[in-house]
Amino acid sequence: MLPPKMANAFRNIISAETRDTVSRLFIQDGRRHWKGYAISFLFMGIMAGTTSGLAYLMGDVINRIFVEQNSNAIWILSGAVVALSVIKGFSAYGQAVALAKVGNRIVADNQKRVLDRLLMQDVTYFSGSHTAEIMMRFNTGAQAARNVLNLIITSLGRDLLSVIGLTLVMIIQDPFMAMIGFVVMPIAIGGVRSLIRKVQKIFSREFHSAIQIMTESIDAFQGIRTIKSFTLEDVQRERIFERIDKMEKASNRMMRAQSQSGPLMEALGGVAIGLVVMYAGWGVLHGGRTPGEFFSVITALLLCYEPAKRLARLNIDLTTHLMGARMLFAILDRPATEADAPGTPELAIKGGGVVFDEVVFSYREGEPVLRGLSFVAEPGQTTALVGPSGGGKSTVMNLLERFYEVESGVITIDGQNIDSVTRHSLRKAIGFVSQDVFLFTGTVRENIAAGRPGATEEEIIAAARSAHAHDFIMGFEGGYDSRVGERGTQLSGGQRQRIAIARAFLKDAPILLLDEATAALDSESEAEVQKALNELQRNRTTLVIAHRLQTVINADKICVIEKGRVVESGRHDELVAKRGRYFTFHQLQFAGQQERLSA
DSSP states (O other), X not given: OOOHHHHHHHHHHSOHHHHHHHHHHIIIIITTTHHXXXXXXXXXXXXXXXXXXXXXXXXXXXXXXXXXXXXXHHHHHHHXXXXXXXXXXXXXXXXXXXXXXXXHHHHHHHHHHHHHHHHTSOHHHHHTSOHHHHHHHHHHHHHXXXXXXXXXXXIIIIIIHHHHHHHHHHHHHOHXXXXXXXXXXXXXXXXXXXXXXXXXXXXXXXXXXXXXHHHHHHHHHHTHHHHHHTTOHHHHHXXXXXXXXXXXXXXHHHHHHHHTHHHHHXXXXXXXXXXXXXXXXXXXXXXXXXXXXXXXXXXXXXXXXXXXXXXXXXXXXXXXXXXXXXXXXXXXXXXXXXXXXXXXXXXXXXXXXXXXXXXXXXXXXTEEEEEEEEEEEOTTSEEEEEOSTTSSHHHHHHHHTTSSOOSEEEEEETTEEGGGSOHHXXXXXXXXXXXXXXXXXXXXXXXXXXXXXXXXHHHHHHHHHHTTOHHHHHTSTTGGGOBOOGGGTXXXXXXXXXXXXXXXXXXXXXXXXXXXXXXXXXXXXXXXXHHHHHHXXXXXXXXXXXXXXXXXXXXSEEEEEETTEEEEEEOHHHHHHHXXXXXHHHHHHHHHHHHHHHO
């Protein structure tokens, strides 16, 4: 039990929010790992006991060896000191290993929980948050949970038990001297109260500064080609340097605030030791007390100083970690926006026919992108979506994969409303190849295998052959084990596209979405990729987005989309004969090509 003054001081400086956060951490993580914490706590108790024992033995060491001059006591007391020190050393090792093991497990568990929760968020969450902020919360939050629990367990098991044990030694030797410690401790704890809010504000600014630095650094690294092309090195350097300077100043303010408790503790500690020395020294010289009692109390007080100082700083040290823990809970408490209701049926594919019926959708309120869009993509046929930029073509694909939810209207596949089936079964039935190919950091094999995890080597190679990728892959020194670099930067555009197509071949989904899959390629690469795409489209329901009409003139149906509606649909020759919007696009593109050829 803490003395009433000390307990009240702790309650006064620990806010309700802090208590709630700590309670949740103990319920969520501490309770599951109580055995590990109990072992660590036991070792810390042994450490506190041996520390107290060493302080108590100092009285016998001084009295029996130096006062009584008992030669046998030299061996007995020396052996006891060595034994206690060895036990303390092994206990320190045991508690450090036990605490680290539990702490690492908590970090791993929380990272898994956070990742699971993030993967259950919809695309809107990620489009509204920078990668740097998500990563900061992912790492800082998981580690903060461990740090809070470890700090509290260490403070209670090592520091508080040591203070209690050493205080008992002082009480046994001289109760009045122990009272000096009881007076000083609440003053020291109360002295740090004014620092708590200051540290919280500074840490909040420091965290957001760190996010800004990481955000702009990631943008600079990922956009290095643009930066160099526009000679923006100096601009980016100055901007990020300014952020770093602000971060440095915030860190210095944080350190000053955290260190302000040091002078207070040093001064109060010096006062306590001075008073004890004065009282104990007078007692030895004039009060009939033994030198052993004097040295035992002084040793206990000196050993008590560091753990008492750490206890006084506990709330300040907890502040930064608790803010990180709250960031963890902010993610864990987010509703899983892509969680399917229990019992939701899976999509049953028959032919793969897709129907959009009066679909309305907006990314931002009051700015509709689709305004009652309707069309039918027949099973096993290719339907092309053409029209001016911003008309809603890519939105069609986003809605078909349920990256976003429609505001009104219905999208069906083989007569099944896609809102009423599981997202997993829906997306499993759809293959996707876009202009902006994303390759994972890893090998060529791993990126193709992402189309169907668990695929055999023969199936991966067969998919690569179908995508006209096998030959260039085997031209690499590492073959299928060649690294592709971050986002595939070690490959050409055509190579990235064909690996993405191989991935789609391996998935073998009945519905295929192609979003400008050849738009960024040169003529030679486009020809190779188009061969692969023609094979991939065979016997699949295919939706194609294209700005270059020559890539879709053989489509079974072409839908012209403008301002969120289908304004024309039919085959290429039918639309040209109508001389409507498609004919206008056709004339503009092919007239431009004729001019370039004649030039």
